[in-house]
Amino acid sequence: MDNVTTHGSVAHGHAHEHAAHHELGFWRKYVFSVDHKVIGIQYAVTGLLFLLFGFTLMMIMRWQMAYPGRPIPLIGMWLGQDRAPMGVMLPEFYNQLGAMHGTIMVFLGVVPLAVGGFGNFVMPLQIGAPDMAFPKLNMMSYWVYFIGGVTMLASFFPTGGAAQSGWTSYPPLAVIAPGQTMWLVGMIFLITSSLLGSVNFIVTIVQLRAKGLTWMRLPFFVWAQLVTAFLLLLAFPPLEAAGVLQLMDRVAGTSFFMPSGLVVSGKPLMISGNGNPLLWQHLFWFLAHPEVYVLILPAFGIISEIIANNTRKPLWGYKTLVYAVVFLGFMSFIVWAHHMFMTGMGTTMSAFFQTTTMIISIPSVIVLTALLLSLWGASIRFNPPMLFALAFLPMFAIGGLTGLPLGLAPSDIHLHDTYYVIGHFHYVVAPGTIFALFGGVYYWFPKATGKKMNELLGYVHFWGSFICINLVFMPMFIQGLGGMNRRMYDGGAQYAHNAGLLKWNLVIGFAAWSLGLFQIPFIINFFSSIKWGKAVDKNPWEATTLEWSAPSPPGHGNFLTEPVVYRGPYEYSVPGAARDFSPQFEA
Amino acid sequence: MLNYLGLPPQASTHAGDIDQMIGIIHWLMLVMFVGWGLYFVYVLIRFRRGANPKANYEGAHGTFAKGTEIAVVIAEMAILLVFAIPAWATRVSQLPAENQATLVRLYAEQFAWNIQYPGPDGKFGRTDISLVSADNPIGLDRRDPDAKDDVTTINQLNLPVDRPVLIQLSSKDVIHSFAIYEMRVKQDVVPGLRIPVWFIPNKIGAYEIACSQLCGLGHFRMRGFVTVQSAADFQKWMDDQEKELRPATATPTAN
Amino acid sequence: MSDSSDIKSHLGKYWMIGAALLVFTGITVAANQLHLVVPLAITVALVIAITKGSMVAAVFMHLSHEKKWIYGSLILTVVFFIVLMTIPFLTINDTIGTPIHVSAPEHTGH
């Protein structure tokens, strides 16, 4: 215990020194800051706002699917003649909303929040670093991301509207459809931002680990961020190249993705031809499959931290977890064409990709098994972060398991491009990743602000979201198995074979809007707790990892004394210890 | 299991195989989910703070985890090797001979399915994009002898029952996807390629072609109709089409 | 690589490598004038390019003696680079479709 007091007294002396040294103006301190904590919070708040925005787009779409052709209530009249005349949505606007929902959720919401936000804020603290290795580059990553985001948002306004060829942007459609140019420019900014960020992350983790923090003592969250950064570093450039090529096709009249002999609305297209539309799909999925693991790995990291902390015992099979995610990261580069089984793939390559897809499901099974076994013998505290982390497990299981029939080409014949796919990946990204991110917000909020979020509002947020989100996505499996296609402006009402499935569109609609309502307690909680939340000391969860040895919120340079690490990350309930946690930073 | 999954009715000979695979994999998923789910609920109750105030540093023991993981690996590999890869090989690589099958060409465009039957001579006439017009959407060159007897329709695909169907897909503009859910067929239509897809319809009835790849603002209404008929009905329909064709080809086309 | 006497001993090597690169460039161009059959020409050109590239990387970029994190990252990159070169190509060629060759409409963009 006397350790803590020494820290305390040191804290005093240093605090003065720092105040004198770093008097920065408002702009340098909060806007163009180079401090990883400020940048992390900027990323997190921007990411959350984009998530809310992306969700709003989807709530509008769900109205059209529930009541095709009926005027959109409340905002319908504000959308304008070329989007929703008389408040009734046009098909092209539906397609814009769909494409932008996907793009915003993935590239502007989850990745910035999970990597830019949590990664930036937590990772340097967990490895005992004073900041990221390249603080100015870090600031630049954020602002390049910001420009990309603004470009995407602005793309709604010019005539023709936003991108409307899906988040996958398959040519030739994407080359001839309006709105795509700004999407491409925005993507090039976002990719550049992620590349800068990933270099920074890897260097920071490799170079700035505190004394005694060996690889097998790293918190699992840091491992997850390291693998994620490698995925971003090596998978994103091909999409950047592909984006440049598609931009050339649009603005310079090239034919990278355009075969000869196209006739669009009755007129031959005047292009040189000889391009290949499938080439885009390869370059796109070469990124986008690793990208889905970019969405899930930080979530694995977050819930591992929360579970270890709230079970009050070590994670089961820490080393196995580490090897599993490293293997997962590696394999994720050679499964991409399982999104392309229906493009006319022959037996050999389809066998290859089916096999790699089945292989890549194994590390996920291992991760989930290890986390489930970690619960055995625990002493579980059910606080809001833990509830979200626990809910993640069965939700990810549903999403992951439904990936298996998609990964087998013959069953994918029936399921490809139906709502089954939508159900599959939303179970992994929404009640999966988004829940993990919510858990992370509740868990690290005290570190960022020195205040705890309100628990009662947390419970309301959790249970409301948990029930509604299952009502949104579970019926999608029924619709998908029944043969309802995705990306349908009228929710599939055209087709006779969908007749029995349309009632679910109403259920999903109401569940989605209720899900929206249940975010209100969270938003209130988030902002009000900054001011009125219960003040806490630096280690309110009695946790063991390094970030909890810094003051809450940590000052410039993070640590008052140079941190030294003495043991593994999850030494809870060590037999014979005085307390049920033995922090890494205490000798 | 299949009934509970709510799959559409089967109307082709291979539909049962695909459904069987979907059924088996869902059994595997169910076993894993329920097995781990029961365990999960049990530990949440048994090891809550109230019931177990002091956590156990050692945690779970034994080789249970390894056992389940190996079981999953074996199950997945079995499904892969026994069902999936062979099924794909027959589905895509072993096409019926052209003279043994009902041969059809299908030209997708925003937002319609243009269909071409080779007619009695069994040969498809030449098409040329410079001939494309409102009433000749595929640009069929009627002066070509092979084209004289070619029957074309829009969004209406008639097929005889119990005979292999071989469809050659191509696209005029963007990527579409040809799906008939009851037949359990789906195949992307990629511009620049002519891609075959085949099946044997075994139930007389009316079905729909669903476009399954986002192809623009009319994607949601790019629907085609499939009529599976007895061989006699199909022949009659084909004869009627040929009859309609004759006066048209008899009068010399002004061009 | 730290003190200056050490560096001095390398200077000659840098000039030598520079000269060798120029010689190889000359050889590539000369080989090209021979008008070899295409597969052979590709092999020759790529072998020379790879040789030149390795020389730049090994000597100018000091890759001949680097640290293990850099080797590790680069090996990973090379593996995925090879994946990127081969697998899309193999997949596009393993198709059940046949290419439709249409002559392009007369080009107005000239």
Add this chain to the structure above:
Amino acid sequence: MDIPYIVETRPDTGLANGKLGIWLFLASEVMLFGALFSTYIILRVGAPEWPHGELNVWLGAGNTVILISSSVTMVMAWASLKMKDWGKHRLYLMLTVGLALFFLVNKYFEYAEHVRMHELPSHSTFFAIYFTLTGLHGLHILGGVVVMLYFLGPGAKMWKANPDQFTNRIEYTGLYWHFVDLVWIFLFPVLYLL
């Protein structure tokens, strides 16, 4: 606390931060150009015919010679710093910039000739990939020039304050520059000769 290992190397990895950073950046560049080379292969194999002799081999070969020479001057610029010879360093760095500009001027004339002949990117997939690859490579050259001009101008101040860090920066610039050279070593045969 200040950020460690900016100048000195971390004992267990043997690296300074910037060294690892620049190599990781180059790794991502390898994948960027990799995707374009992959595109080249797929388009070329899929094309009914592929043009030959559309480009001026002598201009291409000349530019290869220029870039290789600039790589030598670049490594000498760094080696001179290591030997604390400031004057030589300036000379070699200026030479490198000069060669880079020479390259770009050459490229400009080449482009202008194609434009005059209406051989634009929209002309064929060959010219499309040619302009994209060389254009992107040219942008990399331009980026390198900007960085080197910075170190010749305002960035040079650091030599007084912190010579070791300055030397490191020149080393990293060099690594980038050699990489750009290396890309050209592949671009030249692939586009001009094959």
